[in-house]
Amino acid sequence: MSDLEAQVLAKTWFYPYPLPSGRQAPTYDGGVLDLIHHTRTQMMQAALNQEFGADAGTRAELSAVDLACHQGWFSVQLAQSGFGRVLAVDARPEHVADTRLIARTLGLDAIDAEQSDIHALDTAALGQHDLVLCLGLIYHLENPVGALRIARALCRRLCLVETQIVPGQTGWVDYGSYRFVRPLKGSFGIIDETGETHGPEASTTGICLVPSLEALLWIMQRVGFSRVEVLPVPEDGYEQLVHHKRVMVAGWVD
Numbered sequence: 001m002s003d004l005e006a007q008v009l010a011k012t013w014f015y016p017y018p019l020p021s022g023r024q025a026p027t028y029d030g031g032v033l034d035l036i037h038h039t040r041t042q043m044m045q046a047a048l049n050q051e052f053g054a055d056a057g058t059r060a061e062l063s064a065v066d067l068a069c070h071q072g073w074f075s076v077q078l079a080q081s082g083f084g085r086v087l088a089v090d091a092r093p094e095h096v097a098d099t100r101l102i103a104r105t106l107g108l109d110a111i112d113a114e115q116s117d118i119h120a121l122d123t124a125a126l127g128q129h130d131l132v133l134c135l136g137l138i139y140h141l142e143n144p145v146g147a148l149r150i151a152r153a154l155c156r157r158l159c160l161v162e163t164q165i166v167p168g169q170t171g172w173v174d175y176g177s178y179r180f181v182r183p184l185k186g187s188f189g190i191i192d193e194t195g196e197t198h199g200p201e202a203s204t205t206g207i208c209l210v211p212s213l214e215a216l217l218w219i220m221q222r223v224g225f226s227r228v229e230v231l232p233v234p235e236d237g238y239e240q241l242v243h244h245k246r247v248m249v250a251g252w253v254d
């Protein structure tokens with residue numbers, strides 16, 4: 001076992017990383033959450049195979065950005081599936097350090113990790129990427145629309161947004177007057193995470209706006225994705241995805 005792997009094994013992880021020696025990184029939920037990671041990985045890989053082809057050998061020219069990478073699980077999947085460059089970004093410096101550690105342990109030179117709040121990213125400096133991941137993030141934000149604008153600005157081909165959603169309202173609103181009636185395009189639920197901002201998966205500000213599905217699809221189109229689609233969920237997948245409490249949506253830039 002390498003020194004790096006010993007460092008990985010000495011702590012607990014959000015993700016069940018298989019390690020070079022055959023061991024697995026210990027997870028802090030005791031495996032309860034493994035299925036959500038596996039289902040999302042499966043859904044992401046299916047979308048990538050469709051968009052970029054299933055042959056990892058043809059992906060070396062592709063670059064990706066993983067927004068809110070946490071400890072780098074999806075960045076690792078991308079690097080292992082052939083992406084030539086992966087930039088992993090998270091607001092929490094400890095996650096950035098863990099992403100660097102796991103990338104080195106697994107020998108994945110394609111991964112770079114950087115600490116930043118999503119809203120502070122300099123999109124002009126970062127340029128555009130074939131794939132942008134925005135998984136498990138926007139329902140922790142007080143400015144989800146701004147985050148989706150950032151995701152769009154960084155994207156030249158495909159963006160995957162995975163999020164918790166809330167039941168939505170639709171219908172018509174007297175907007176200032178009964179003479180000016182507007183259709184509701186969806187709605188947001190407000191969730192209080194102000195007591196949990198210390199949590200490794202949580203919001204950094206505590207005020208969370210969770211979109212309805214209609215809101216998410218409409219906003220993704222408005223910020224510039226030319227086509228958006230809800231991705232299919234495997235029947236034996238994680239319950240929240242199977243039961244439409246969470247979705248993974250693909251947005252294309254054509």
Ligand SMILES: C[S@@+](CC[C@H](N)C(=O)[O-])C[C@H]1O[C@@H](n2cnc3c(N)ncnc32)[C@H](O)[C@@H]1O
Binds near residue numbers: 069116137
């Ligand atoms: C539920 S976890 C999801 C992690 C990973 N993307 C996944 O899907 O497994 C939420 C992540 O968002 C990060 N995060 C929260 N607010 C953020 C912000 N404003 N900018 C960047 N990252 C943020 C957290 O540190 C955490 O790693």
